Amino acid sequence: MPESIENKTVFSLLEVSRSIQKTISERYQSLYWIKAEINKLNHYTHSGHCYPELVEKQNGKIVAEMRSILWKSDFNRINKQFIELLQEPLRDGITVLFQAGVSYDPMYGFSLRIVDIDPAFVLGELEKEKKESIRKLHDEGIFYQNKQLPIARLPKRLAIISVETSKGLSDFYQIIQRNPWGYRLETTLFPALLQGDKSIASIIRQLANIAERADGYDAVAIIRGGGGEVGLSSYNNYQLAKAICIFPLPVLTGIGHSTNETVSELVSFKNAITPSELADFLLQRFHDFAVPVDRLQERLVKAAQHHFDRENQKLQQFGQLLSWKSEGYLQRYQQLLTDFQQRVQRSSHQVINHQKITLQHLEKLVQLSDPKHLLQRGFSITRINGKAIKGTAALKIGDIIQTELLDGGISSTINDITDGK
Incomplete structure (x- = not known):
């Protein structure tokens, strides 16, 4: 019961909480289908219970927020349905349509007790957004x-x-x-x-x-x-x-x-x-990209090989032809060389013989031009200062001259010069 303090009616917190609890329980006796986003599932593995944080957003902003309870048995049943239909478990960040009762507890406050969630609604929302x-x-x-x-x-x-x-x-x-x-x-x-x-x-x-x-x-x-x-x-x-x-x-x-x-x-x-x-x-x-390149490479290799084979065959044929022709040319020019050597040998013998005869004549001429032959015939050679005297123009009275004879020589002093004209 409320008490009176200084003419004021005062209620205890528990009384207010119980009054709210009674009012809500009388007003919200049915289960309701509610649409909201599970901001955070808050599943506790040790107990198996969930305490989802529910929100509603408009233009990206949260306009409503409420806590809820999902007991272990309900969670296991709902989660199994999600896995079967959606191939994944119930989780954070999805908008769901759930059935819940509204309750208020003096100790834990206001909450929604979730008893069911429609997985088909989630698919519909996804398709709508898509x-x-x-x-x-x-x-x-x-x-x-x-x-x-x-x-x-x-x-x-x-x-x-x-x-x-x-x-x-x-x-x-x-x-x-x-x-x-x-x-x-x-x-x-x-x-x-x-x-x-x-x-x-x-x-x-x-x-x-x-x-x-x-x-x-x-x-x-x-x-x-x-x-x-x-x-x-x-x-x-x-x-x-x-x-x-x-x-x-x-x-x-x-x-x-x-x-x-x-x-x-x-x-x-x-x-x-x-x-x-x-x-x-x-x-x-x-x-x-690689397969056509590889095929083209194979074609290029084959084409190149074919070209090389063909050119190699040409080279072999040309080599044989060249061998035949070169052998003929060698034989021909070898014969010409032999003929030329024989002509050179003959010509050289003639030149040598001719040169021998010429040398013999020259030898005789040299022998004839030797001064000893002149001296043997009674001639003499007169010199002044080691030079042979060819005329009287280079002489004067008193010069000493040397006269070379076959068996010796004499020195004379010029006393007189006679003009031979």
């Missing part, structure tokens, strides 16, 4: 923009948006790096969140980083492991799909599922069902 994103992109005329970009004949410089620990990324790397043909791709990882609401901003941010250095890459690949429809919901987001549409490089997607393509996959240059298939696509590009 159709709206597609409509906007078509209205803006950019839906096919990325698909119309040219791609390098050999897209070897690849920027990858993924999580380093992703199994899909690991599968992609193994196929690329262990290809039996030795094709080499240069990959740069740009880490990003790939699931949940935060993945949208994370992927867009990395796309912006890559766009700043677009000259360094041939294409961008968004790679993640497998997942159900709910896990892929962010890829239906209009902002993310638009970022892919207007991106300056071809965007390749391999996000690991085989049904119902997301908007991001629909607008990308190339969508592969799995990261492994995306790796095969890239290797096939190299293969499509």
Whole structure:
């Protein structure tokens, strides 16, 4: 009961809480279907209970927030339904339609006790968002923009948006790096969140980083492991799909599922069902280029070999012809040389004989011109100062002259000079 203090009616906190509890229990006796986003599931494994944080957003801002309770037995049943229909468990960041009772507890406050969640509603919400994103992109005329970009004949410089620990990324790397043909791709990882609401901003941010250095890459690949429809919901987001549409490089997607393509996959240059298939696509590009080159190389080798064989045959034929002709020329010129040698020998004998006769005549002339022969015939040689005297013009009275005779010589002094004219 309330008490009176200084003419004031005062209620205790417990009384107020119980009054609220009574009012709510009387007012909200039924179960209600409510739509809200699970901001955080808060599943505690040791107890098995969940305490989801529920929010409603308008234009990206939270306009309502409330705590809730999902007991272990209800959670296990609902989670099983999600896995069967959506191929993934109940998780954070999804908008759900749930059935709950409204309650108030004096100790724990106001809450919603969730007893059921409709997994089919989640699929409907995803499909609704997908159709709206597609409509906007078509209205803006950019839906096919990325698909119309040219791609390098050999897209070897690849920027990858993924999580380093992703199994899909690991599968992609193994196929690329262990290809039996030795094709080499240069990959740069740009880490990003790939699931949940935060993945949208994370992927867009990395796309912006890559766009700043677009000259360094041939294409961008968004790679993640497998997942159900709910896990892929962010890829239906209009902002993310638009970022892919207007991106300056071809965007390749391999996000690991085989049904119902997301908007991001629909607008990308190339969508592969799995990261492994995306790796095969890239290797096939190299293969499509390498096979014709290899065949052309084989044709060139065969053509060159054929040409060499033909020219070698010509050389052999020419060598044989040259051998035959050179042998004939050698025999002919050898005969000419022999004839020339014989003529030279004959001519040299004649020249030598002639020269011998000439030398004999010269020898006789030299012998005849020897002064001794003149001296034997009674002539003498007169000299002055060692020089033979040819006339009287070089003489004068008193000069001493020497006269050479056959058996000796005499010296005389000139006493008189007679003119022979």
